[in-house]
Amino acid sequence: MTLVFWFSAVAVVYVYAGYPLVLRAWAWLRPRSIRLQTSDVGPEPAVSIVIAARNESHRLAARIENLLSLDYPADKKQIIVVSDGSTDDTLDVMARYGAAVEAFSIPPSGKAVALNEGVARARHEIIVFADARQIFEPAALRELVAPLSDPSVGAVTGELLLDAESPCRRIRDRRGGYTGPRRHVEADPRVGRGSSDRRGGLDRRRTVRSTIADGVGLYWKYEKRIRHFESAIDSTLGATGAIYAVRRSLFQPLPADTLLDDVLTPMRVVLAGYRVVFAEGARALDRAAVDADAEARRKVRTLAGNYQILALEPRLLLPWRNRVWLQYVSHKLGRLVMPYALLAIFCTSIALADAHMFYLAVLAAEVSLFLLAGCGALIEYRGQIADSRFAALPQPLGSPARRVA
Amino acid sequence: MPRVFSRLAKVAYAFVIMNYAAVAGLFAAARGRRVWR
Numbered sequence: 001m002t003l004v005f006w007f008s009a010v011a012v013v014y015v016y017a018g019y020p021l022v023l024r025a026w027a028w029l030r031p032r033s034i035r036l037q038t039s040d041v042g043p044e045p046a047v048s049i050v051i052a053a054r055n056e057s058h059r060l061a062a063r064i065e066n067l068l069s070l071d072y073p074a075d076k077k078q079i080i081v082v083s084d085g086s087t088d089d090t091l092d093v094m095a096r097y098g099a100a101v102e103a104f105s106i107p108p109s110g111k112a113v114a115l116n117e118g119v120a121r122a123r124h125e126i127i128v129f130a131d132a133r134q135i136f137e138p139a140a141l142r143e144l145v146a147p148l149s150d151p152s153v154g155a156v157t158g159e160l161l162l163d164a165e166s167p168c169r170r171i172r173d174r175r176g177g178y179t180g181p182r183r184h185v186e187a188d189p190r191v192g193r194g195s196s197d198r199r200g201g202l203d204r205r206r207t208v209r210s211t212i213a214d215g216v217g218l219y220w221k222y223e224k225r226i227r228h229f230e231s232a233i234d235s236t237l238g239a240t241g242a243i244y245a246v247r248r249s250l251f252q253p254l255p256a257d258t259l260l261d262d263v264l265t266p267m268r269v270v271l272a273g274y275r276v277v278f279a280e281g282a283r284a285l286d287r288a289a290v291d292a293d294a295e296a297r298r299k300v301r302t303l304a305g306n307y308q309i310l311a312l313e314p315r316l317l318l319p320w321r322n323r324v325w326l327q328y329v330s331h332k333l334g335r336l337v338m339p340y341a342l343l344a345i346f347c348t349s350i351a352l353a354d355a356h357m358f359y360l361a362v363l364a365a366e367v368s369l370f371l372l373a374g375c376g377a378l379i380e381y382r383g384q385i386a387d388s389r390f391a392a393l394p395q396p397l398g399s400p401a402r403r404v405a
Numbered sequence: 406m407p408r409v410f411s412r413l414a415k416v417a418y419a420f421v422i423m424n425y426a427a428v429a430g431l432f433a434a435a436r437g438r439r440v441w442r
Binding site for chain 2: 303
């Protein structure tokens with residue numbers, strides 16, 4: 001019993017605290033730099049941007065405007081939109097952009113197949129993957145492709161800024177304008193400038209009243225620090241689906257049922273002997289899922305995808321085949337076993353509570369965590385109730401009420 | 406509710422949700438359940 005407790009406790013402490021500290025020390029002692037140079041891809045290499053979308057016509061106009069307005073030569077951007085069995089007017093919306101956008105439709109097959117089809121039509125050596133929902137900052141594309149001038153870099157992931165950490169939110173918070181679970185996140189004025197469809201941009205940055213967004217935002221910041229250090233010593237263990245680039249020669253077609261293309265593709269790049277690095281200056285903006293249910297669904301899909309990747313690429317488990325094996329086990333596999341370790345600590349600390357005050361203290365800490373989480377759930381629930389009441393208000397009363405915190 | 410407590414509660418809630426997702430993700434993957442967005 002004691003052995004199970006300590007094994008689980010050490011695992012939890014290592015995964016959440018020890019590993020980030022090891023990474024930090026490793027990155028400080030033996031950083032691996034990126035050799036930026038004018039190489040085969042040049043300072044502004046031609047890129048093919050691939051977006052897979054299903055029934056996203058309401059977002060795509062703003063998305064395309066955003067891509068067209070990026071600080072990057074227009075003649076070096078190929079924009080490909082793959083409509084994965086959309087039943088809305090996606091192709092009609094894309095037709096407005098003429099030759100600037102290459103849009104085509106495929107039967108509903110899933111995102112992975114849509115991405116494969118998009119890459120098959122790409123004309124350039126660098127493929128940039130993006131989603132319909134997020135928007136890029138003006139310099140994002142330039143920042144994203146810059147590390148690829150280093151021949152050892154095979155893929156680059158950008159940074160996804162959730163609304164909880166967006167610059168306008170931080171300014172608002174410093175002014176003390178918004179407190180509690182309700183908040184209003186305005187459109188980032190730097191993004192989408194010149195857009196003919198501002199409503200699309202505002203919709204993405206609309207009022208967010210979710211409680212969980214704050215927790216997710218903190219988690220995401222923590223996760224990004226880990227990625228930063230992993231990139232500094234070798235490679236990150238995945239990319240941000242909203243903004244990542246890969247050399248076309250390293251892209252392998254995705255199995256049709258792939259859940260996490262943004263992990264499978266970068267890990268294949270690592271297994272091929274190249275680096276996957278994190279370009280913090282390449283930023284896409286998004287908002288955290290609006291409620292706990294949506295966030296939970298997203299996390300379930302992500303973690304199911306991590307299990308699936310083990311089946312698709314079992315080489316990741318072999319230290320002699322995977323040079324980032326330690327990072328993979330500590331980061332990805334560690335997260336998968338954490339709930340069982342926490343459960344084991346809980347059960348064993350109950351059994352051992354009489355033996356020593358320490359176990360009682362651990363039990364109390366874990367119970368406090370669950371009680372706090374219960375309070376968080378309550379806050380979320382109250383936020384949803386309040387939201388539904390505001391939504392029920394007749395317009396225009398409903399809208400301003402939602403915007404005032 | 407004090408802001409610090411509220412913030413801790415949110416973080417704890419997100420933490421529990423994420424750990425729940427790891428278990429649910431295993432079952433979803435094992436059963437081939439559709440988890441596509």
